[in-house]
Each structure stands twice: as C-alpha cells, then as structure tokens.
Amino acid sequence: MEISNLKSHLLRGDAEFWMVLKQLTDEAHDFEEVFTLSSLRKKAHARNVSLPAAAPKKIRLAVVGGYSLYPLHDLLEHFCETQGTPVELWQGDYDNYISEIMDDDSELYAFAPHVVFLLPAERRCAYTGHLTDTRELPQAEAQRTVESLLDLARQVNAKTRAEVITTNFMLPARHDLGAFRSRTLGSDWSFRKWVNLELGVNAPSYLHICDLEFLANRLGGLAASDARGWFETKQLGSPSLLVDLAREAAQLIASLKRAPKKVLVLDLDNTLWGGVVADDGLEGIELGDTSPRGEAFKTFQKYIVSLKQRGVLLAVCSKNDLAKAQEPFQKHPEMVLRLDDIVSFKANWEPKSENIRSMAPELNLGLDSFVFVDDNPAEIDIVRQFAPEVTTILLGPDPSDYSAQLADCRLFEPRRITSEDAERTSQYRSDAQRKALEATVTDMASYLESLQMESVISEFVPVDVPRLSQLINKSNQFNLTTRRRSEAEVSAVMHDPNFIVFSVRLKDRFGDHGLISIVIAEIVGGTLNIDTWLMSCRVLKRGVEEEVLNELARLAKLKNCRSLRGIYLPTAKNEMVRDFYGRMGFTLTGESETKREFELRLDTFQPVPTKIKNLRRAYEPS
Amino acid sequence: MNQAEVIAKMQAIFDTVFLEPVVLTPAISAKDVPEWDSLTHISLMVSVEKAFGVRFRVGEVENAKNVGEFADLILKRQQER
Numbered sequence: 101m102e103i104s105n106l107k108s109h110l111l112r113g114d115a116e117f118w119m120v121l122k123q124l125t126d127e128a129h130d131f132e133e134v135f136t137l138s139s140l141r142k143k144a145h146a147r148n149v150s151l152p153a154a155a156p157k158k159i160r161l162a163v164v165g166g167y168s169l170y171p172l173h174d175l176l177e178h179f180c181e182t183q184g185t186p187v188e189l190w191q192g193d194y195d196n197y198i199s200e201i202m203d204d205d206s207e208l209y210a211f212a213p214h215v216v217f218l219l220p221a222e223r224r225c226a227y228t229g230h231l232t233d234t235r236e237l238p239q240a241e242a243q244r245t246v247e248s249l250l251d252l253a254r255q256v257n258a259k260t261r262a263e264v265i266t267t268n269f270m271l272p273a274r275h276d277l278g279a280f281r282s283r284t285l286g287s288d289w290s291f292r293k294w295v296n297l298e299l300g301v302n303a304p305s306y307l308h309i310c311d312l313e314f315l316a317n318r319l320g321g322l323a324a325s326d327a328r329g330w331f332e333t334k335q336l337g338s339p340s341l342l343v344d345l346a347r348e349a350a351q352l353i354a355s356l357k358r359a360p361k362k363v364l365v366l367d368l369d370n371t372l373w374g375g376v377v378a379d380d381g382l383e384g385i386e387l388g389d390t391s392p393r394g395e396a397f398k399t400f401q402k403y404i405v406s407l408k409q410r411g412v413l414l415a416v417c418s419k420n421d422l423a424k425a426q427e428p429f430q431k432h433p434e435m436v437l438r439l440d441d442i443v444s445f446k447a448n449w450e451p452k453s454e455n456i457r458s459m460a461p462e463l464n465l466g467l468d469s470f471v472f473v474d475d476n477p478a479e480i481d482i483v484r485q486f487a488p489e490v491t492t493i494l495l496g497p498d499p500s501d502y503s504a505q506l507a508d509c510r511l512f513e514p515r516r517i518t519s520e521d522a523e524r525t526s527q528y529r530s531d532a533q534r535k536a537l538e539a540t541v542t543d544m545a546s547y548l549e550s551l552q553m554e555s556v557i558s559e560f561v562p563v564d565v566p567r568l569s570q571l572i573n574k575s576n577q578f579n580l581t582t583r584r585r586s587e588a589e590v591s592a593v594m595h596d597p598n599f600i601v602f603s604v605r606l607k608d609r610f611g612d613h614g615l616i617s618i619v620i621a622e623i624v625g626g627t628l629n630i631d632t633w634l635m636s637c638r639v640l641k642r643g644v645e646e647e648v649l650n651e652l653a654r655l656a657k658l659k660n661c662r663s664l665r666g667i668y669l670p671t672a673k674n675e676m677v678r679d680f681y682g683r684m685g686f687t688l689t690g691e692s693e694t695k696r697e698f699e700l701r702l703d704t705f706q707p708v709p710t711k712i713k714n715l716r717r718a719y720e721p722s
Numbered sequence: 723m724n725q726a727e728v729i730a731k732m733q734a735i736f737d738t739v740f741l742e743p744v745v746l747t748p749a750i751s752a753k754d755v756p757e758w759d760s761l762t763h764i765s766l767m768v769s770v771e772k773a774f775g776v777r778f779r780v781g782e783v784e785n786a787k788n789v790g791e792f793a794d795l796i797l798k799r800q801q802e803r
Binding site for chain 2: 103107110111130131132135136139140143170171174327328331332339
C-alpha cells in the first residue's frame with residue numbers, strides 16, 4: 101500500500117503529495133481506501149501543503165436527494181478535487197429535495213449553485229397499481245414519474261441557470277417475482293427500466309444523467325445494494341456503489357468544464373498486431389481471425405476505428421523503419437486500420453515524446469488533447485516525462501483486454517450525442533485540420549501544396565449517372581446555370597457526341613471528397629458553350645476551378661473550338677459565382693437582368709498551374 | 723482468537739486510517755481520538771468487516787461503547803462462521 105508513501109509526503113509537506121494523491125485515487129476502488137485518501141487530503145489542506153499549480157476556482161455544487169448525503173458528500177468532494185474541478189459543497193437535508201427545489205426561498209437557491217446534483221428517492225419510483233393491470237396504466241405512471249423529475253430539473257435550471265445532474269434508478273437484484281418480472285411493466289424491475297429509458301431520452305440539454313442503473317449493473321446488483329446501510333443511516337447503496345457513484349458524478353462535473361481528448365496516438369508492434377513487423381515480417385505478425393491472439397488484435401483495431409467514427413483523430417508513433425511500419429497498413433489483408441485512417445504517421449528512431457510534440461503544431465491542437473497508447477512501459481515513461489501534457493495509457497499484458505482498457509479510459513466520451521453533433525464532429529475533423537494546416541503554413545500556395553491533392557477527371561460513365569444527377573439537382577451555390585437534369589437526361593448528354601461532359605473527383609491527405617464538380621458543354625460551330633458548371637463549395641479555391649477550366653480548354657481545342665462561351669443565370673442562391681467567369685479570364689459580352697454572357701478566346705489561353713496532381717483526364721484511357 | 727489478538731489486528735487497520743499514531747486499548751473509544759470522527763468511523767467499520775471477514779447485524783455496532791466491546795462483537799460474529 102502506497103498510502104504510507106503518501107503520508108510521508110504529507111508529513112514533509114511537499115507538493116508531490118497532490119500528484120501521488122491523484123494517482124492513488126484514480127487507482128482506488130475500495131471505499132475505505134478512498135476514505136483514507138480523502139482524510140489525508142483534508143489534512144493536507146489543513147496543514148497548507150502547497151499546491152503544485154494555481155488551484156482552479158471552486159465550482160459551487162449543491163447535492164439534494166432522497167438519501168443521506170453523508171458520507172457521499174465527502175467522496176464527491178474528494179473525486180471532484182482530484183479530477184481537477186474542486187467544489188464548494190452544499191448538502192440538502194435528508195429527503196427534503198422536493199421542497200428545497202420548489203421553494204424559491206430555500207437555502208438551495210441562496211447558495212446559488214453552478215451545478216445541482218439530484219438523487220431522487222428510489223421508493224418513489226414504483227408502480228402503485230396492480231401487477232396484472234394492462235400495460236397502459238404502468239406506462240402512464242412511469243411517464244408521470246419521469247415528468248415530475250424533469251419538472252424538478254426544469255425548476256432548478258430556471259431558477260439558477262445551473263447544470264443539473266440526476267441519478268436514475270437502480271434495478272432490484274432479488275429474484276422476487278421470478279420470470280414474471282419481465283412480463284409486466286408493473287414490476288419494480290420493468291417499471292424502473294422504463295422510467296430510466298424515458299428519463300434518458302427526454303432529458304433536456306442542461307440535464308445530465310448519472311446512470312445509477314449502469315453503475316449498479318457494472319458493479320453487480322447484489323454488491324451494489326445494502327439494506328443494512330439503508331436501515332442504519334439511509335444510504336443509497338453499498339459503500340462500493342457510493343464510490344462508483346461519486347466518481348461518476350465527479351467525472352460528469354469535470355466533463356462540463358473540460359473537452360474530451362481529440363487525438364489517439366498508437367504504437368504499432370504488440371499494440372496493433374502481435375509481434376514485431378521488422379523482425380517477423382508481414383506474414384509473421386499475429387493479426388486476424390485465425391488465431392485467438394490475432395483476433396484480439398483485430399478486435400482492438402475495430403474498436404479504434406469506432407473511435408475514429410466518433411470523431412477521434414488517429415495517429416501512429418512507432419520506433420520503426422517507415423516503409424516497414426506502413427507495409428501492414430497497405431498490404432496485410434487482416435488490417436482493419438488503413439493508412440488513410442491515420443492523420444499523422446511517425447515511424448522513426450526519435451524519442452516518442454518528440455514525435456508526439458511535433459504532431460501538435462501539425463494538427464494545430466494542444467498537446468493536452470493527445471492520448472498515447474503503448475504496450476511498452478519505457479515508452480510510456482519517456483512520454484510522461486518529456487511530454488507530460490499527453491495522457492498515456494499503458495496496455496496490459498493481455499491483448500484481449502486492450503479494447504476494454506480503451507473503452508474504460510473515459511477520455512473520449514462525447515458530451516452529448518445527437519446525430520447532428522456526430523455529423524458535426526466528423527465534418528469538423530477534416531475541415532479543422534485543413535484550417536489548422538492553413539494557420540501553420542506561411543502562404544496559401546504552400547498550404548495547397550501540403551494538402552497533397554489528387555484529382556481524377558472522367559467523362560460521364562454509366563455507373564456515375566445517379567450521383568451526377570443527384571449533384572446536378574441539389575447544387576445551388578457554385579452553380580452557374582442551375583439547370584437540373586434527371587438521370588435519363590444525364591444519360592442523353594452522355595451519349596451525345598456534340599456534348600463534352602465530365603466530372604471531377606478530389607482527394608487530399610485528410611480524406612476523399614468524392615465527386616465534387618460537373619461540367620456539361622455543347623459544341624456549337626467553333627465554340628464550346630458551357631451549359632452547366634457546378635462545384636461543391638467544400639473545395640472552393642483549392643484549384644479545382646482552374647483544373648476544370650484547363651480541361652475545358654484542352655477538350656475544346658481537341659474539338660477544334662476557338663473559344664469557350666459561359667453564361668451566368670442568377671438565382672437566389674448563386675450570387676457567389678456572379679463574377680466567376682470574369683475572375684477566370686473570360687470577357688463579359690452581354691448582360692441583362694436574367695443573364696450574363698462571357699467568352700474566352702482559346703488561341704491565347706495558357707493552362708493555369710494548380711497544386712492538384714491530376715491522375716486522369718476525360719476521354720482518355722485510364 | 724481472543725480479545726487481545728483482535729485488538730492487535732485492529733491496530734494495523736487504525737494505523738492505516740489515522741495519521742497520528744493511536745495505541746488501541748480495550749477502554750479507548752472514539753471520543754478519546756481527535757481524528758476518529760463519524761466519517762472515519764464509517765471507514766473503520768468497512769475495513770474491519772473486510773479484515774475479519776464478518777458482517778455486523780443492523781444496529782449493533784453503535785451499541786459497542788469502546789474498543790474492547792467492539793472487539794468482543796467481532797469475536798462473537800467470527801465464532802458464528
């Protein structure tokens with residue numbers, strides 16, 4: 101037990117006390133252990149053991165509920181402080197929460213809390229009717245239970261502007277009704293589950309659920325309940341459950357103030373696969389469903405991909421030869437992760453701390469948003485010492501636990517999950533990186549260069565027709581004529597020899613943008629009339645416009661055209677391209693309310709250089 | 723196990739919990755030890771139950787007036803097993 105070590109720090113009064121305290125608290129599971137740590141913490145405050153950094157301002161936390169809040173309050177205070185969000189605590193009286201919340205003049209409101217933690221009484225969450233009632237009755241009562249809880253939260257928030265945290269309800273752990281419990285909504289088991297579900301999905305954004313059902317389930321229903329504790333001192337659950345509950349609430353409070361981590365930096369050998377690729381070779385590493393160890397590593401990779409889908413950026417940091425390190429990503433059939441999943445790939449012989457440090461400006465993120473994962477304690481130690489802002493995770497000895505270790509690390513939890521948020525996260529990812537890069541490079545040209553853009557220009561092909569038609573029909577802003585076309589009409593121009601029709605796909609180091617630009621042009625005499633020119637705004641000003649013009653000019657010359665003719669048809673949404681042809685070097689030849697006409701002579705036209713590497717041109721064999 | 727042995731084993735638990743050393747005797751009680759407040763008490767009870775592998779019945783711990791009586795209670799519950 102390192103508590104003796106902590107005690108000696110305390111008796112010496114050195115600031116290292118706080119670091120050891122946090123570490124021991126993070127590792128502690130037993131109630132008495134946390135309690136001992138908490139009492140040492142209070143003694144350290146009483147002795148004025150100097151804090152390592154300026155202490156953050158205390159959050160005013162009010163705790164109210166249908167249980168004794170003693171000794172829960174002490175655990176709460178302890179976990180909040182060790183998680184970096186110390187609190188000033190106000191406790192309501194035992195089972196007085198309803199009147200404390202209803203009464204505008206209660207001490208609760210005089211305290212002016214920033215956060216209110218509500219622990220509603222379990223005994224008020226039960227169906228009062230008969231077990232054989234039709235399901236509409238318990239359902240309606242569950243709804244009323246949820247409504248009254250939501251109403252309490254609403255009142256608190258309206259009167260204080262505080263964030264509200266509420267526990268939901270533990271499920272009974274006794275056999276009681278036997279199998280019948282799940283056949284009726286009237287049993288405590290089903291009723292509370294129903295209430296918990298309704299509460300969760302109906303909670304407004306200021307209300308955060310401290311999921312007691314989950315916590316008790318994780319601990320084990322029997323281990324979580326404690327009848328004696330209720331009779332003696334009105335405890336909500338067993339001492340172990342109180343520890344888990346306080347830790348969870350502190351985590352919720354901390355997450356109100358702190359953003360989740362953004363980047364997961366991964367080691368390779370014995371982290372993503374078993375063995376050492378440089379020694380064992382591509383065929384020798386353990387990865388894939390044919391062996392238990394191989395399956396464990398593959399499952400870990402799948403979990404990592406799920407983090408990526410939530411918006412976590414993935415990076416690699418490995419002591420390796422770059423080519424050898426990348427080989428499995430490119431060639432191993434069982435690899436789940438691919439090179440384009442990785443935003444920064446460092447495989448070299450520099451210290452890992454330096455490699456991770458260099459990623460921060462590259463992604464324009466603070467080092468404190470990085471998490472580093474390795475199976476080697478020495479590498480973890482180097483990063484802890486020389487890049488202490490980075491959070492480190494030392495993987496345990498058994499790869500079958502790797503996924504669970506990450507799933508329990510609590511570093512990548514989204515604050516709120518709505519589909520809009522999830523989408524925003526994924527959009528943010530590439531865009532923010534691009535912007536970040538924009539900020540770190542000195543000029544636009546080198547920024548565009550660094551994007552490593554690649555385009556593929558293709559004449560219309562049958563397999564693309566649905567996508568072409570979709571884009572033609574939804575594109576509004578960068579669309580010179582806004583002429584809509586059905587799939588049949590797209591097919592028609594595709595087969596018409598008088599038309600030049602092509603699309604552009606674009607990729608960069610952050611991702612594949614897919615089909616982003618479409619052109620339909622008709623050869624009329626010696627002129628190529630641009631019927632349709634549209635582009636996705638996401639790739640504006642990256643050189644795609646110029647690439648399209650170059651391609652138009654090239655194809656026009658092949659068809660012996662002497663000029664390009666473009667028109668702009670104004671709509672409510674395409675103002676941004678009103679002067680587009682002018683900017684591209686065309687001459688204005690006619691103008692009216694409803695139409696602007698432009699022309700570009702091709703005899704003097706020179707292709708415009710861009711930073712896009714063109715992999716294929718239209719009407720050429722690929 | 724006799725009372726003295728139980729108290730000796732309790733001593734180790736108390737040494738972990740308390741910052742200032744406390745020498746346990748049968749006559750000593752919470753009011754004699756400044757650090758032994760109600761919070762510490764809860765922690766001590768949980769530790770004792772674990773260390774001795776016993777579970778006290780509802781309401782009986784508060785009846786023990788001093789360390790000696792508490793040790794006797796531990797012995798009584800231990801003998802039942």
